[in-house]
Amino acid sequence: EVQLVESGGGLVQPGGSLRLSCAASGFTFSSYWMSWVRQAPGKGLEWVANIKQDGSEKYYVDSVKGRFTISRDNAKNSLYLQMNSLRAEDTAVYYCARDGYYYDSSGYQTPIDFDYWGQGTLVTVSS
Amino acid sequence: DIQMTQSPSSLSASVGDRVTITCRASQSISSYLNWYQQKPGKAPKLLIYAASSLQSGVPSRFSGSGSGTDFTLTISSLQPEDFATYYCQQSYSTPFGFTFGPGTKVDIK
Numbered sequence: 001e002v003q004l005v006e007s008g009g010g011l012v013q014p015g016g017s018l019r020l021s022c023a024a025s026g027f028t029f030s031s032y033w034m035s036w037v038r039q040a041p042g043k044g045l046e047w048v049a050n051i052k053q054d055g056s057e058k059y060y061v062d063s064v065k066g067r068f069t070i071s072r073d074n075a076k077n078s079l080y081l082q083m084n085s086l087r088a089e090d091t092a093v094y095y096c097a098r099d100g101y102y103y104d105s106s107g108y109q110t111p112i113d114f115d116y117w118g119q120g121t122l123v124t125v126s127s
Numbered sequence: 128d129i130q131m132t133q134s135p136s137s138l139s140a141s142v143g144d145r146v147t148i149t150c151r152a153s154q155s156i157s158s159y160l161n162w163y164q165q166k167p168g169k170a171p172k173l174l175i176y177a178a179s180s181l182q183s184g185v186p187s188r189f190s191g192s193g194s195g196t197d198f199t200l201t202i203s204s205l206q207p208e209d210f211a212t213y214y215c216q217q218s219y220s221t222p223f224g225f226t227f228g229p230g231t232k233v234d235i236k
Contacts (some may be wrong), residue, residue: 033222037171045163045171045214047225059223095170112218113161115182117170 002026002116004096009121016086016125022079022096022118030054030074033099033111036081038092039120046092049081050099050111064090086125093120129153129217131228139236146202148231150215155195159219162191162200165230166211174213175200202233210234 008020020036035050049060049070058070069082079096096118099111130153140146150160158178163171173182175191178198188203202209215228 035225044230045165045216045227047216047227050222050225052222057222061224100173100176111222112159113173113176113216114163114171115173115176117172119170 002098004098004116004118006094006096006118006121009094009123011124011126012086013127014087014125017082017084018086018123020081020083020094020096020121020123024077024079024096024098027098027116029072029077033101033109034072034079035097035099035111035114036070036079037095037097037114037117038090039095040089040092043092048094051079053109083123086123088125091123091125093122095120128224129156129220129226131215131217131226133213133215133228133231135231136229137232137234139234140205141236142205142207144205144236146205146209146233148200148213148215148233150193150198150200150228152196152198152217152219156217156219158194159217159221160191160193160198161216161218162189163214163216164209164211165214171214205233 003025005023036048051058051070067085071080097114098116100113100115101109132151134149160178162175165171179191212230212232
């Protein structure tokens with residue numbers, strides 16, 4: 001059974017930092033792109049960042065570029081999100097998600113959807 | 128950037144009703160469109176991928192259609208457990224970015 005368990009959320013002051021973790025089990029973690037998706041209170045879903053299987057490619061939504069860093073440790077089956085210079089608008093539940101994929105004509109494993117999600121961890125940025 | 132819109136933003140329906148939700152992309156996204164269901168306090172769940180493919184384990188009363196810019200999610204006979212918020216999501220921009228629609232809340236009439 002695929003399981004994703006996030007941790008590390010909490011209350012942090014504006015300008016502060018926080019590191020989220022996601023522990024994966026039930027599948028071959030090193031074979032999948034992984035993503036972070038967030039949801040502000042009462043709002044919709046926003047994709048935040050993703051990372052390729054070997055960590056060689058990482059992409060971010062514009063609003064977090066230069067402040068957030070996604071990383072992974074395949075030996076520990078873990079995904080991370082380092083969040084710096086936090087702002088009030090970063091307040092949200094942060095979900096870890098496994099990216100479903102297909103192989104394109106060149107054999108590149110292309111992420112296409114989010115087929116498994118964790119339960120989320122709440123990050124609150126407030127003074 | 129590709130923008131996604133959904134209509135309606137909310138709807139009220141009864142058990143057994145046929146429900147249709149529309150999603151529109153700001154540019155053609157071929158069939159790179161997914162649908163998710165989210166219940167209060169829970170993580171989203173993938174229902175439909177690639178516009179019309181049913182995710183494993185999802186009841187067959189859910190179906191998706193469309194390509195290009197216009198897509199629909201249909202629930203053929205609404206069940207009590209289907210009251211939730213539904214989001215569309217484009218993956219045309221993969222792997223550089225993904226965008227969700229604003230959501231459609233389905234509640235009990």
